[in-house]
Amino acid sequence: MRTMKQLFRKGFILPAAAVCSLLSPFTAAQAALVQYSFTGTVGGANGVLRSDLPVGSTMTGTFSFDNATSNTGIGRYPGAVQSLSLNIGSYSVSFDPAGDVNLVRITDNPSGDLWRLRTSVMGPGIGSGIGQYSPTEFRLDLEDEDGFAITGTGLQDPPSLGNLTSTQWRLVFEDAGGRMVRVQGVLNSLTAVPLPAAVLLFGAGLISLVGLGAGGLRNLRGSRA
Template identity: 50%
Template sequence: MAWLLLNPLAVRMYHLYKESNVMQKNKPSSIKGLFLPAIALCSLFVTGNVAQAALVNYSFTGGVSNISGALLSPTMNLTSHVTGSFQFNNATGGVGGNYPGAVKAMTVTIGGYSSSFTPGANAITISQNTNLGGGLLGDRWNLATAATGLPTSGYTPYSFELLLDREGGGLFSNTNLQNAPSLSSLTGTRWRLIFQDAEGNLTQVRGAINSLTAVPLPAAVFLFGAGLISLVGLGAGGLRNLRGTQQA
């Protein structure tokens, strides 16, 4: 019954259910079959909302615009298609538009090569009127995280970065942590995967993205399904109680 603690309405329904048991102990039990589904319904909606309140998932696709000669291979080159995803906690605290530890997952596949999130330094940064490079100023949504993957040509993934820019600003009204902006509102997108060798030398592959899509959280879907199953099961139990009372 731990889920009751998250839902005051469910708590109230549970107490009413207990009171009805005392009042109806010598009467038909059909009320029991009605109260339990109601409690499950309260829990279903609130639990689902809690699950979706903090974690946000995105998928993206793109291409390669530049790659170091050391990384060139038949499976990773300038013609490689890029796919990936990332997850972040939009309830992460921060100061001045910087939210360290917000990133919870990341994958990027470049042709036949894949890299993924690893615990370490990561952050999402929301910037207004910042230097975008090339003498341009504007707003930026920036994700950066430590990365891992198999060695290739003596280099191992070190970090991944995604930059979503709008020249001239107007992308954000404040620097609170917020969802990634839509591609239609941007003037530039960049990603890069940085590699490091045993001596600490760095090299990279980079490009742009051409699609960015928010995707449902599997955990939220699972909780909704589990709650729905409970609701149906409890409702069926109530119908059996009602039929038994009618037959008596």
């Protein structure tokens, strides 16, 4: 009898342990990565950008950050940004993983809260010859001058736009001589992107597998009783 019980115990524990070993790192990784989509409007552009990225153009994009990133100072999280894509009309830029700038900054202050994302970007140049400008940096500033939108300086999701007094973004360009121009505007929407359905189904399937294993063991024990 003892040998049979040991076999049942091992037969259930080993598959369950295998499932848990697969599920634990998977869920931890998914919990750390946070993704958002956003839309905005171009409110101003200078230099050569005025004709290619005119005022009133629609801006769309996505970004993701790792909310498990460690801070190197109060509210400063370098390396947190994991991806970014940005489109203004037919013009597109993307996250530059080899760039010098990658930071999420959180400020919780009675005189004003700030949730800031800054990252290096790459994309096609605008202009021609010595007058060509290349994209270098994207910055998103979500501010509440009343100081109520953010609690604490831990790395957290961006606040709801309805709780903010300013939602500014800017895309900076630079030419070979170091001269800078920029296009900027306001954010109109910011939406959390849920996990893909396939990810949720995968997790549910693993949990069901554990449940079936436990149920099968109970049924077998019941028939032997």
